[in-house]
Amino acid sequence: MTKRIRSKIARGSAELSILALLAEQPLYGFEISKRIEEKTGGALHFTLASLYPMLYDLEKRGWIAGRWEANHAGRDRRYYCLTPAGKKELAPLRREWSFFFQALDRLAGVTNA
Amino acid sequence: MPDWSAFVRERLQSLNLAPKEVEEVVTELAGHFEDIYEEQISRGLSESEAERAALNEVVRWRRLARNIQRVKQEGTMNARTKHLWLPGLVSLAAAMGLLMILIAISLQPRFLGRSPLQMVILPWLVLLPFCGAAGAYLSRRGGAALWARLVAGLFPTIVLFVMGAILIVTRLVVVSRPQWWYGSLAVVLGIVLPSAALLLGAAPFLKTAKPKVAA
Helix, strand or coil: CCCCCCCHHHHHCHHHHHHHHHHHCCEEHHHHHHHHHHHCCCCCCCCHHHHHHHHHHHHHCCCEEEEEEECCCCCEEEEEEECHHHHHHHHHHHHHHHHHHHHHHHHHCHHHC | CCCHHHHHHHHCCCCCCCHHHHHHHHHHHHHHHHHHHHHHHHCCCCHHHHHHHHHCCCCCHHHHHHHHHHHHHHHHHHHHHHHHHHHHHHHHHHHHHHHHHHHHHHCCHHHCCCCHHHHHHHHHHHHHHHHHHHHHHHHHHCCCCHHHHHHHHHHHHHHHHHHHHHHHHCCCCCCCCCCHHHHHHHHHHHHHHHHHHHHHHHHHHCCCCCCCCCC
């Protein structure tokens, strides 16, 4: 599925996508948007305009924390990592989305579409 | 390569945040533009095409500035409550609660005749470090800076000082014996010693805790 999903579901899943990625390793904004695009085969795409307000919001809620570090090219980038509060939030979020997709599948048979 | 910092700064002029915070946002977004631009160049696009691709990331700058402003400003308000007001109020409530309990105990018939210094002031000074510790601890737990932890710990005496000053300046309270001795004693017993006691309790929490990062 390469077609970009531009819907409320995609926007709603942004939190889960970011938290799940940061659970693997700390990343900076550009890397986050690249990884999301790569891992979803281009189905999800975060522009700069949509990504940063989301990151700042997650940071404000204490789920992620940012710190300045040099990247592989030696340039200062703000790396975000998952905080213990974010880690705690990720598990129920995953369950909620899993439950949602199962329900949708039962209703509309989306898996076999 | 375009000067992305100048480009972002110019377009985020409406961002009304602390200068340091604006600079952080500008640096971060400029870095993102820089990465997109370089990625496009490495894919073989011309400089103008790469620049265009980067510019496509933001169509409505005002909207972006508004969204960042909203998120950051809400954060500031919440942070101030978490870092200062709430810990300060806990410290104040604990200090005043203890003072009232001690006064109530000292008024019981079996303690009549004992001096207020012995029954109220000294026990209060002994207990005040716990109030200062509570304020500074809560403030540090919320991730506050040193000054906020200090203010949260000393909040009871700051309030006492301000209230006392207001009452005296507005002449709602008239000092009956305006000699330096009585004034100094009041300041020492009401402000200096309680402040020292609060500071004693707050001191261990004035060191910055190491940030926790999930494994």
